[in-house]
Amino acid sequence: MVFFLTDPYANERSYMEKCAHDQIAFHSDERCDYKCFEKNCEAEMFIKTCPDVSIAAVDVTDNSGLELAKSIRKKFRSAFLILIADSSISPQKYLTPSVMAGGLILRPLSKASVDEVFSESFTSYFNAFYEDEQNDFLIKSREGRILVSYDRINYFESANKRIFLNADGESYFFYDTIDNLAQTLPEGFIRCHRSFIVNSQKVKKVCLSENILYLQNNDIVPMSRGYKANLKERFG
The missing domain is CATH 3.40.50.2300 (Response regulator)
Incomplete structure (x- = not known):
């Protein structure tokens, strides 16, 4: 802090x-x-x-x-x-x-x-x-503690041994694994790729044929085959 x-x-x-x-x-x-x-x-x-x-x-x-x-x-x-x-x-x-x-x-x-x-x-x-902390995601780093409201989060991405959090034009990173994150996030967050977890409230369109998700802020998140069935069931 x-x-x-x-x-x-x-x-x-x-x-x-x-x-x-x-x-x-x-x-x-x-x-x-x-x-x-x-x-x-x-x-x-x-x-x-x-x-x-x-x-x-x-x-x-x-x-x-x-x-x-x-x-x-x-x-x-x-x-x-x-x-x-x-x-x-x-x-x-x-x-x-x-x-x-x-x-x-x-x-x-x-x-x-x-x-x-x-x-x-x-x-x-x-x-x-x-x-x-009950309604926000807590990021701990050497710089201190940052709370990011779950409502603001678009997605999490795993890259270069770090997790990147994308939230309304802002980006934060911290050290964790995507597998561990998937177990600890609230129900509204869905694994859509081996490297991505998306906030279901931010999804605008699911395109199964192209293996991508369109978000409300116009970001595009990839979707892998292993998670298609779950996403199809979730979004109909």
Whole structure:
């Protein structure tokens, strides 16, 4: 997982990073990367290449910080956002659907206020995270944990000793076997090839003569003879 922080004041950054470290260690044994930035422009560059942000604390006292918060929300829909603000900015600017903050810290900051907001925010995040595992597919990697909703997944593909997950224009990979995956996925996922498992809800058309499946997003997934009978029975 990744904890992301922007704050122009070194003493605040240092304490919030420590507080985040303590909270994550308390709630989880997962490895976490801590990315802390003084300038929003540096943070923006990181966001463009970062594959995942789990929890972010963002200073929104100027427009660049507010735009950064919106960028995080747009790219990382499940990220938990904590905003840092003061009386110079109207709450109407940051308490919006395009930001959807889960926590708020107002300046002047105190250790007590940071502790309180971080404790509530991290507890809320991890409670939601582990509850959502029932409806989401969990990817574990050296970068941390990523939850992908089963409803978003189009198919899984086995290639080069890895599993690639295709979900609504995004792709993730992890290490597993396609045989093991077929045993653990929910009922709606069907083996259609020695290297592919498809989400039956995403199938638009089954073409038995061409040995292919057409998906709703116009992707084409191969179908092998050994799975034809099962697919024919499933889709009629």
